Amino acid sequence: MDKFKIRGGQPLSGSVKISGAKNAALPILMASLLPSDKVMLSNVPDLHDVDTTLELLDCLGICHSSLNDNSVTIDPTTLNHFKAPYDLVKTMRASILVLGPLLAKTGKAEVSLPGGCAIGARPVNLHIEGLRKMGAHIDVENGYIKASVEGRLKGAEILLDTVSVTGTENLMMAAVLAEGETVIENAAREPEVIDLANFLNSLGANVRDAGCDTIHITGVEKLHGGEYSVMPDRIETGTFLVAALATGGSIRCENTDPASLDAVLKKLEEAGAEVEKGEDWITLKSQGRPKAVNIITAPHPAFPTDMQAQFCALNAIAEGTAGIRETIFENRFMHIPELRRMGANVESEGNTALCHGVEELTGAEVMCTDLRASASLVIAGLVATGETVVERIYHIDRGYEGIEKKLQGLGADIERVTA
Numbered sequence: 060m061d062k063f064k065i066r067g068g069q070p071l072s073g074s075v076k077i078s079g080a081k082n083a084a085l086p087i088l089m090a091s092l093l094p095s096d097k098v099m100l101s102n103v104p105d106l107h108d109v110d111t112t113l114e115l116l117d118c119l120g121i122c123h124s125s126l127n128d129n130s131v132t133i134d135p136t137t138l139n140h141f142k143a144p145y146d147l148v149k150t151m152r153a154s155i156l157v158l159g160p161l162l163a164k165t166g167k168a169e170v171s172l173p174g175g176c177a178i179g180a181r182p183v184n185l186h187i188e189g190l191r192k193m194g195a196h197i198d199v200e201n202g203y204i205k206a207s208v209e210g211r212l213k214g215a216e217i218l219l220d221t222v223s224v225t226g227t228e229n230l231m232m233a234a235v236l237a238e239g240e241t242v243i244e245n246a247a248r249e250p251e252v253i254d255l256a257n258f259l260n261s262l263g264a265n266v267r268d269a270g271c272d273t274i275h276i277t278g279v280e281k282l283h284g285g286e287y288s289v290m291p292d293r294i295e296t297g298t299f300l301v302a303a304l305a306t307g308g309s310i311r312c313e314n315t316d317p318a319s320l321d322a323v324l325k326k327l328e329e330a331g332a333e334v335e336k337g338e339d340w341i342t343l344k345s346q347g348r349p350k351a352v353n354i355i356t357a358p359h360p361a362f363p364t365d366m367q368a369q370f371c372a373l374n375a376i377a378e379g380t381a382g383i384r385e386t387i388f389e390n391r392f393m394h395i396p397e398l399r400r401m402g403a404n405v406e407s408e409g410n411t412a413l414c415h416g417v418e419e420l421t422g423a424e425v426m427c428t429d430l431r432a433s434a435s436l437v438i439a440g441l442v443a444t445g446e447t448v449v450e451r452i453y454h455i456d457r458g459y460e461g462i463e464k465k466l467q468g469l470g471a472d473i474e475r476v477t478a
């Protein structure tokens with residue numbers, strides 16, 4: 060298993076090119092099975108989760124090119140299977156995103172239940188209930204969601220009990236080929252939901268008001284092929300910005316979308332950073348030791364749960380004390396015991412954590428438990444004195460494209476050790 064060796068203490072400095080967003084690329088790749096002709100996608104990040112998604116498309120018989128220079132061509136006309144097997148789904152929760160498009164396109168889908176994962180139970184009841192409202196017959200048996208529909212799905216009014224990002228996306232993808240109008244209320248407003256809607260509309264779909272809490276979709280009979288470029292990754296951007304501030308550095312993120320990062324940039328400024336932004340870039344200059352900032356995670360446009368662990372690492376070395384409340388996932392503090400191994404003074408109880416900033420973290424051997432926990436450990440390692448060894452970095456490879464190379468380009472002393 061690969062690990063990172065980090066010798067901390069180097070302020071990050073220079074420019075970094077941000078990759079395409081994992082959480083937009085995955086639904087867009089799944090949605091590429093919907094049209095009746097080829098789709099060419101660019102700015103697709105080279106990530107383990109993207110490989111898994113392409114493997115899932117292979118299982119469905121869908122021909123595609125290999126990912127080359129962050130582009131991939133998908134030919135949905137070869138679709139001839141309808142089962143997403145457990146062996147693949149268990150490695151990536153986002154596999155559930157195949158359910159809506161597959162059912163809409165073929166009238167049949169069998170998708171393994173994704174099950175619980177490190178950060179929480181993460182049920183998919185809203186996906187299932189929404190598709191049932193659209194006329195699907197769904198049984199959950201032997202660990203599989205078995206869905207079918209006679210003819211086309213039917214447009215429906217769907218009120219989501221909880222704001223769900225992939226729930227909204229699954230239902231949106233199903234609705235574009237349904238008969239009539241679908242209204243999704245209490246929809247997720249994340250930028251990746253908008254990117255998916257823009258992609259679908261570029262193929263001839265009729266999705267309106269994505270980014271608002273009520274989305275309207277008028278089904279069409281067919282989608283045509285096309286080309287699309289995936290939006291930049293706001294969480295990767297935020298992770299580099301936090302790393303720069305934590306190390307007392309100064310960086311420029313290029314190829315990014317500042318508008319998708321409002322809540323994060325506000326917190327970075329509150330922590331004492333000088334932030335400037337243009338149409339597709341952000342610069343951050345540290346102004347000395349950061350100040351601890353209170354964080355409450357909530358659905359977009361509030362502070363994203365996917366940035367909580369990174370800010371926890373920042374607070375760990377900041378001046379003062381601040382609280383973190385995680386309202387989205389019930390078990391997303393697994394980085395805290397690892398940060399404590401590096402000398403952090405962070406207490407946690409239930410969904411809250413209290414971070415008392417210390418002046419210095421010290422290198423240690425630490426273990427990744429999930430994607431963003433891994434990012435927080437890398438940030439802590441970049442700040443700590445001495446050597447930090449971050450184990451089980453396969454979690455980070457799920458969602459960060461060449462993170463060690465990008466950090467090396469910013470002057471960090473980090474290397475991948477392949478066992």
Ligand SMILES: CC(=O)N[C@H]1[C@@H](OP(=O)(O)OP(=O)(O)OC[C@H]2O[C@@H](n3ccc(=O)[nH]c3=O)[C@H](O)[C@@H]2O)O[C@H](CO)[C@@H](O)[C@@H]1O
Pocket residue numbers: 082085152153179180181182183184185186221222223224225226247364365387388389
């Ligand atoms: C691939 C992808 O885009 N992943 C993102 C997506 O995950 P994901 O879409 O899985 O997260 P959701 O938005 O669905 O989860 C939000 C909350 O709703 C609950 N819930 C969800 C669905 C459901 O049917 N029933 C239910 O109760 C979840 O347990 C959680 O407490 O949004 C999360 C919240 O911004 C991010 O952390 C993930 O990075």
Ligand SMILES: C=C(OP(=O)(O)O)C(=O)O
Pocket residue numbers: 082152153365430431458
């Ligand atoms: C939780 C995340 O991803 P996923 O939903 O793919 O597990 C994440 O990107 O932080």
